[in-house]
Amino acid sequence: MAPDRIGRIEEGRATLSDVARAAGVSVATASKALNKRIHVKEETRKRVEAAALSLDFTPNFFAKALNSARTNTIGMVTSDLDNRFVLPILLGAEDAFGAGSLSVLLADARDDAMRERLHIETLLTRKIDGLLVVGRTTNPRPPVSIAADVPVVYVYAPSTDTADASFTPDNVLAGRLAARRLLEAGRRSIALVNGESSYAAAQDRARGVTQELREWGIALTGGESLFGQWGERWGRDCARLVASAHPDLDAIVAGSDHIARGVLDSLERLGRRVPDDIAVVGFDNWDILAAESEPPLTSIDMNLEHLGRAAAQALVEAIDGRPRTGLHQEVVRLVVRESA
Amino acid sequence: MAPDRIGRIEEGRATLSDVARAAGVSVATASKALNKRIHVKEETRKRVEAAALSLDFTPNFFAKALNSARTNTIGMVTSDLDNRFVLPILLGAEDAFGAGSLSVLLADARDDAMRERLHIETLLTRKIDGLLVVGRTTNPRPPVSIAADVPVVYVYAPSTDTADASFTPDNVLAGRLAARRLLEAGRRSIALVNGESSYAAAQDRARGVTQELREWGIALTGGESLFGQWGERWGRDCARLVASAHPDLDAIVAGSDHIARGVLDSLERLGRRVPDDIAVVGFDNWDILAAESEPPLTSIDMNLEHLGRAAAQALVEAIDGRPRTGLHQEVVRLVVRESA
DNA sequence: CTGTTAGCGCCTTCAA
DNA sequence: TTGAAGGCGCTAACAG
Numbered sequence A, B: 001m002a003p004d005r006i007g008r009i010e011e012g013r014a015t016l017s018d019v020a021r022a023a024g025v026s027v028a029t030a031s032k033a034l035n036k037r038i039h040v041k042e043e044t045r046k047r048v049e050a051a052a053l054s055l056d057f058t059p060n061f062f063a064k065a066l067n068s069a070r071t072n073t074i075g076m077v078t079s080d081l082d083n084r085f086v087l088p089i090l091l092g093a094e095d096a097f098g099a100g101s102l103s104v105l106l107a108d109a110r111d112d113a114m115r116e117r118l119h120i121e122t123l124l125t126r127k128i129d130g131l132l133v134v135g136r137t138t139n140p141r142p143p144v145s146i147a148a149d150v151p152v153v154y155v156y157a158p159s160t161d162t163a164d165a166s167f168t169p170d171n172v173l174a175g176r177l178a179a180r181r182l183l184e185a186g187r188r189s190i191a192l193v194n195g196e197s198s199y200a201a202a203q204d205r206a207r208g209v210t211q212e213l214r215e216w217g218i219a220l221t222g223g224e225s226l227f228g229q230w231g232e233r234w235g236r237d238c239a240r241l242v243a244s245a246h247p248d249l250d251a252i253v254a255g256s257d258h259i260a261r262g263v264l265d266s267l268e269r270l271g272r273r274v275p276d277d278i279a280v281v282g283f284d285n286w287d288i289l290a291a292e293s294e295p296p297l298t299s300i301d302m303n304l305e306h307l308g309r310a311a312a313q314a315l316v317e318a319i320d321g322r323p324r325t326g327l328h329q330e331v332v333r334l335v336v337r338e339s340a
Numbered sequence C: 001c002t003g004t005t006a007g008c009g010c011c012t013t014c015a016a
Numbered sequence D: 001t002t003g004a005a006g007g008c009g010c011t012a013a014c015a016g
Helices: A017-023 A028-032 A042-054 A059-065 A086-096 A113-125 A171-184 A200-215 A233-243 A257-270 A305-321 B016-024 B028-036 B042-054 B061-064 B084-096 B113-125 B171-184 B200-215 B232-243 B257-270 B304-319
Strands: A073-078 A101-107 A131-135 A151-155 A167-171 A190-194 A251-254 A278-285 A297-303 A326-330 A334-336 B074-078 B103-108 B130-134 B153-154 B165-169 B192-193 B249-256 B279-283 B298-301 B326-330 B333-335
Touching: A017 A028, A017 A167, A028 A042, A059 B061, A073 A086, A073 B200, A086 A101, A086 A131, A086 A305, A086 B103, A101 A113, A101 B084, A131 A305, A151 A305, A151 B016, A167 A171, A167 A305, A171 A190, A171 A200, A171 A251, A171 A278, A171 A297, A190 A200, A190 A233, A200 A334, A233 A251, A233 A257, A257 A278, A305 A326, B016 B028, B016 B042, B028 B042, B074 B084, B074 B113, B084 B130, B103 B113, B103 B232, B130 B304, B153 B304, B165 B171, B165 B304, B171 B192, B171 B200, B171 B249, B171 B279, B171 B298, B171 B333, B192 B200, B192 B232, B200 B304, B232 B249, B232 B257, B249 B257, B257 B279, B304 B326
Parallel strands: A073 A101, A073 A131, A131 A151, A151 A167, A167 A326, A190 A251, A251 A278, A278 A297, B074 B103, B074 B130, B130 B153, B153 B165, B165 B326, B192 B249, B249 B279, B279 B298
Antiparallel strands: A101 B103, A297 A334, B298 B333
16 A cells, blocks of 8 residues: 555555556456456456545546547637627537536637637647637638648638538528518518628628518618618617608617617607517527617527537537538527517 | 658657657657757757757647646636626636636536536546636635645635635725715715625625715615616616605616616606716626617726736636735726716 | 556656 | 656557
8 A cells, every 4th residue: 555656645646557456457457447348347347446436546637648539628719708699609519518528628819810820729739629619700711720630610600611510690590580570560661770781690681681571572661781880879870860761660670689779769769669660679689688678679599509509519520520511500589579 | 751650640740759860869858958958968959949840849738748747727617607797707817828828628517516516527637737716796605625736716706715715806896986986076865776685796886885975974865775686677667766766866876787777768767867967877887788878887897807817817826836815806997988 | 358568758767 | 968768647459
């Protein structure tokens, strides 16, 4: 029992050879036994497992990683952690990876290509099994260049290389769902107060809305290009204008919940009741904005947690040799409250 | 140059012995040279470094970790990633750790003690150099029990053990700053529409507000126990009541920006102008709520990014053998907009 | 079924 | 100043 090696005393960890000795077998046998390998007598395995347990043995992660390809670690690079959209995605991903079995190395690139390269470099140094690249917007982004054969999955911001595996919310569908909700409620004069035109999300949502309207034989009131900023102010300003210019207006699709809040605000000031006079629907279903507004806001939920989970799942499968390449536009859903 | 070992071909990584051979020295010398150790002739080192560079040599992380205490990895356990407060903290922490030099293993415990234990267990297995425990609220939490001598720093939620190193925003100061702003602007009838009483943040802010008022010889209008929920609805309801009950009311401190939004809403409906008739100040400086409200909201910023950075810094120092124990209440700051 | 022998890639004595 | 040898803890051949 005397420490036979320098360092044993302070570093209390039991090693495999300790276990082997305690069980009266060789290290190799102990290894096989603990790794549920074949060719080990049941009784021997029991003995080894008992020894391992009593010594509170935990295999040394690094020794293990040293001679096996897998490290059970995946890397996650976000371009902007300060982005509320990435949170649910991370959550979903974390979820899919399962507690304890797979660890996540997180790195934030601050929306800076150099930092991203650097971070990915160090992640690769740590032999991650796979890489999840989380974008800041849904605008396509250049693929990361990785020499090694590490599977990569893009989330939120898809890769410009359509052969890469990318997961992004279906914003066209989102637009359609929003419009459909209004149309089915009998609304016929619908305006779209959109976000910034440089965002794919804004463009896609607009596309979805107009597509749906067209199928109903209707055109967007106020035109298709009411692009502005992603904020309340723009929502307020723009809503005031369209609502005044079009007295028959009976619905507004807002490019985001944030914009929608501004829209609601203006409508109230104009004396238009929501939803009786004018219905309003937003995007994102950001409950801090949507749940307790006056009235509570009907919105399209982008299913971000699901998105993260799907991407993570795909990454795990890719690691296991079953890659799912290409762009995956994940489904979104309508959340009905009172505004539409 | 022919691959002398199985696996060399597919696994293109150059090893130290490759470098040594290329430089015409032994592995030992190469090691010393690259690690800036003494006892290496300058010219030899140059040669080795050149060889390493040309072979694009990166030391094997695991081999290195196998016989050295440091892994340059720290663990970060959040109790609830879905919490908007943790994001800036993570950012600040990531920042303090520096790009590339220190990697972050992220684990989300979902506010579940069992999951937390499990995650910490696996983190320890990976020999993290230190652990950052990020809480969901500022309520004190039981310390994690770690057998090994891994430094731990608590952020946002401090440890109940005051000997542990904890970093949390100074909510009492926050309350004082909010009150002071109003008092200095000449307000004398001030109400506090607070959040949930079970939150230390709500209690501390209340304490700060009353302390400051007391120093000015004033008592809180409407009493000290207007606790409710952290939401707009409560802000609306409560503001309507106090404002009606106290016609002389000239300021409201809202327990959070979210509450403040409800307060603003009610005041507008009651025809009280902000800030002319009644001033309003919130907490959190959550710009999505505060920046574009009508009028824009004056708020107390909790300096979360700074908080995260400070905590991370402390962790790094602790790892380097210079622990900073005890509770650190970090400074917060007033952000003036138009509502007060 | 079990044990012996070789490494994985690196670092660290200790001789030379 | 350099190099040879041993070891970190584990797994993967191959014998026995």
